[in-house]
Amino acid sequence: MAQVEATTERIISADAEKVFDALADYENTRAKLLPEHFSEYEVREGGDGEGTLVHWKLQATSKRIRDCLLEVTEPTDGRLVEKDRNSSMVTTWTVTPAGEGRSKAVVSSVWNGAGGIGGFFERTFAPKGLGRIYDAVLAKLAAEVEK
Numbered sequence: 001m002a003q004v005e006a007t008t009e010r011i012i013s014a015d016a017e018k019v020f021d022a023l024a025d026y027e028n029t030r031a032k033l034l035p036e037h038f039s040e041y042e043v044r045e046g047g048d049g050e051g052t053l054v055h056w057k058l059q060a061t062s063k064r065i066r067d068c069l070l071e072v073t074e075p076t077d078g079r080l081v082e083k084d085r086n087s088s089m090v091t092t093w094t095v096t097p098a099g100e101g102r103s104k105a106v107v108s109s110v111w112n113g114a115g116g117i118g119g120f121f122e123r124t125f126a127p128k129g130l131g132r133i134y135d136a137v138l139a140k141l142a143a144e145v146e147k
Helices: 016-024 116-145
Strands: 003-012 038-045 053-059 065-073 079-084 090-097 103-112
Touching: 003 116, 016 079, 016 090, 016 103, 016 116, 103 116
Parallel strands: none
Antiparallel strands: 003 103, 038 053, 053 065, 065 079, 079 090, 090 103
């Protein structure tokens, strides 16, 4: 089993603190940022950063649906980590300043991929597909905080 990784980033015209606060707001803002690939969104504990437990289903392809139950931690300033209780997937959101009134948001997901030919296709196509999904999330994030 090889590790699979998908990473996407975007420069956003808003202060890093504002961008991070929007990402960490699972109770109100996060659901607005999710494209059609996400369904059954539900905050089960907390709702603001560290200590949040959130559920959703992620439909990466027409046949591939992941049931995600994510524990949220904030190991350092500007970083949110979502660990899926239902799989090996860990998604890290990092927001850093990128000049006056701008920030850089990076999202990276890693997981243990399948073996064999299925694993080959997963390592080849999953990062691009998930990258497109997270690019849509970052675009909605930018639209939300640049208002």
